[in-house]
Amino acid sequence: MAELRGVLVFLLSVGAAAAVWPQPQFLSVATEGGCRLSARRFRFAYADSSAVGPGCDVLDQAFRRYWALLFSVARNDSETARSEDACSELLVSVTKPECDGYPSLDTPENYKLTVSDEQMLLTAYTVWGALRGLETFSQLAWRNDDGTFCINKTDVVDFPRFPHRGLLLDTSRHYLPLKAILETLDAMAYNKLNVFHWHIVDDPSFPYESIMFPDLSWKGAYHPATHVYTVSDVKTVIEHARLRGIRVIPEFDTPGHTQSWGPGTPGLLTPCYAGLSPTGSYGPVNPILNATYQFMAKFFAEVSAVFPDFYIHLGGDEVDFSCWKSNPEIQTFMQKMGFGQDYAKLESFYIQRLMDIVSAYVKSYVVWQEVFDNGVKLKPDTLIHVWKENAGPYQEEMACVTKAGYRALLSAPWYLNHISYGQDWLAVYQVEPLAFEGSAEQKALVIGGEACMWGEYVDVTNLTPRLWPRAGAVAERLWSNQTVRNLEDAYMRLVDFRCVLLRRGIRAEPLFTGYCDYEYTAF
Ligand SMILES: *[C@@H]1O[C@H](CO)[C@@H](O)[C@H](O)[C@H]1NC(C)=O
Ligand SMILES: *[C@@H]1O[C@H](CO)[C@@H](O)[C@H](O)[C@H]1NC(C)=O
Ligand SMILES: *[C@@H]1O[C@H](CO)[C@@H](O)[C@H](O)[C@H]1NC(C)=O
Numbered sequence: 001m002a003e004l005r006g007v008l009v010f011l012l013s014v015g016a017a018a019a020v021w022p023q024p025q026f027l028s029v030a031t032e033g034g035c036r037l038s039a040r041r042f043r044f045a046y047a048d049s050s051a052v053g054p055g056c057d058v059l060d061q062a063f064r065r066y067w068a069l070l071f072s073v074a075r076n077d078s079e080t081a082r083s084e085d086a087c088s089e090l091l092v093s094v095t096k097p098e099c100d101g102y103p104s105l106d107t108p109e110n111y112k113l114t115v116s117d118e119q120m121l122l123t124a125y126t127v128w129g130a131l132r133g134l135e136t137f138s139q140l141a142w143r144n145d146d147g148t149f150c151i152n153k154t155d156v157v158d159f160p161r162f163p164h165r166g167l168l169l170d171t172s173r174h175y176l177p178l179k180a181i182l183e184t185l186d187a188m189a190y191n192k193l194n195v196f197h198w199h200i201v202d203d204p205s206f207p208y209e210s211i212m213f214p215d216l217s218w219k220g221a222y223h224p225a226t227h228v229y230t231v232s233d234v235k236t237v238i239e240h241a242r243l244r245g246i247r248v249i250p251e252f253d254t255p256g257h258t259q260s261w262g263p264g265t266p267g268l269l270t271p272c273y274a275g276l277s278p279t280g281s282y283g284p285v286n287p288i289l290n291a292t293y294q295f296m297a298k299f300f301a302e303v304s305a306v307f308p309d310f311y312i313h314l315g316g317d318e319v320d321f322s323c324w325k326s327n328p329e330i331q332t333f334m335q336k337m338g339f340g341q342d343y344a345k346l347e348s349f350y351i352q353r354l355m356d357i358v359s360a361y362v363k364s365y366v367v368w369q370e371v372f373d374n375g376v377k378l379k380p381d382t383l384i385h386v387w388k389e390n391a392g393p394y395q396e397e398m399a400c401v402t403k404a405g406y407r408a409l410l411s412a413p414w415y416l417n418h419i420s421y422g423q424d425w426l427a428v429y430q431v432e433p434l435a436f437e438g439s440a441e442q443k444a445l446v447i448g449g450e451a452c453m454w455g456e457y458v459d460v461t462n463l464t465p466r467l468w469p470r471a472g473a474v475a476e477r478l479w480s481n482q483t484v485r486n487l488e489d490a491y492m493r494l495v496d497f498r499c500v501l502l503r504r505g506i507r508a509e510p511l512f513t514g515y516c517d518y519e520y521t522a523f
């Protein structure tokens with residue numbers, strides 16, 4: 001990487017040429033000509049051929065957003081638009097007559113964008129694909145010396161390489177205000193990321209306000225009034241995400257990582273023992289009580305109803321067996337069940353029952369890799385989330401998971417909460433998710449990945465600059481063709497894209513020395 005840093009020193013921000021991030025599958029931009037987009041004249045409109053039209057809120061609202069993104073800054077209307085009428089509207093045509101649903105894992109996001117002398121046309125099969133095309137269009141518009149926006153003749157044919165392109169936020173270690181989550185969703189849409197993995201609760205705090213079990217956040221949040229996500233907050237997040245073509249997958253991690261569930265749910269956690277007496281501290285969820293499963297059935301019924309996505313993340317990582325081992329009732333149960341001293345079997349016993357509960361709500365689930373590693377019997381449509389960096393190369397785990405026939409999600413090399421001095425986006429960018437030993441069938445089981453932003457050292461003060469533009473490196477790896485890996489080209493476009501993010505009010509940190517025409521101005 002050292003020699004590379006030398007090369008990159010000389011590539012400073014240029015600004016003018018429109019770059020697109022993530023790189024489309026096919027993009028051809030004419031190097032001359034181009035016409036002006038005038039705030040006074042330009043509009044987005046539905047083509048006559050479109051199966052959706054005015055009243056389709058996903059697109060109506062996207063038109064307003066992208067209009068504002070284009071023209072609210074750097075607006076210069078002192079000059080009336082020149083005579084190229086063709087550039088006065090972008091026509092949008094969607095094939096599938098559906099607006100009010102939610103995107104899913106199977107949603108096609110492909111689109112085509114043509115800017116010619118005759119017209120500007122965006123076509124897509126779904127409204128979700130049209131959203132991706134609007135983003136590309138907004139990035140292709142470039143600023144002229146006089147401050148107006150122009151767009152060159154362009155052809156784009158685009159679709160994602162992987163259908164699941166996620167970002168994990170952890171709202172338990174530190175509470176993230178609603179606004180920070182909504183802004184993250186905005187920036188995700190700019191990067192064409194489409195899954196918000198909401199690691200909403202964990203050991204330190206339980207900010208999810210449950211309708212059925214209000215004591216969970218009342219007693220488990222950092223503060224029961226200021227550090228919670230109310231029913232209405234959660235709805236706001238889901239709708240804000242939907243309007244940007246982003247799915248929300250909540251994670252309620254059990255049986256470990258559940259300390260914060262304890263105060264609001266007496267009896268749920270395992271009492272730890274020292275010898276024959278309880279120590280007063282608690283371990284993972286108690287897997288031997290019927291009450292535990294009765295609680296989980298009610299709780300996940302609520303979660304299934306609140307979150308519309310087909311998938312729920314059930315966690316299942318890093319279960320600490322020491323408390324289970326210390327507890328005499330659990331030891332007795334282990335004997336009765338013939339588990340011997342194999343506490344992974346007890347964990348499997350718990351997870352299997354939990355999965356049966358959740359399946360009954362016609363949902364499927366994502367689990368962290370330990371659940372697979374521990375041999376839990378899984379439904380075939382389970383997604384295995386590969387995260388361990390140090391338990392042997394993650395490529396081996398990807399090979400094992402897919403060899404067993406399960407679909408895999410990759411996060412191990414994409415823990416963006418880890419930082420280091422210099423251009424650490426490069427390592428993230430150079431990951432190739434399919435670079436593991438395996439057949440074509442195995443590779444086809446990799447449905448994408450997620451950038452993770454764990455919250456031990458992250459709260460609202462540093463979330464955004466730590467995320468952006470670094471998460472963009474993951475976004476491009478998951479969207480663009482496998483062959484898009486030229487680091488100098490990526491650097492140029494990412495520097496440019498970071499300036500776009502600043503112009504849009506996102507505090508994206510710099511990649512290296514340089515400046516943007518529109519710097520971030522909070523002061
Ligand atoms: C668009 O056209 C202008 C000239 O009008 C040119 O300077 C610019 O490089 C072109 N953009 C791209 C991406 O080729
Ligand atoms: C706006 O456009 C006019 C005419 O092209 C130009 O004279 C003026 O300098 C521009 N203003 C800015 C702020 O770029
Ligand atoms: C737990 O439920 C099972 C099956 O429903 C039942 O056989 C068992 O007696 C119950 N145990 C207790 C302690 O209630």
Ligand SMILES: *[C@@H]1O[C@H](CO)[C@@H](O)[C@H](O)[C@H]1NC(C)=O
Nearest residue numbers: 025026161480481482483484
């Ligand atoms: C990716 O790019 C390569 C080389 O340009 C091309 O052969 C391949 O068809 C592309 N893949 C897709 C899915 O378009």
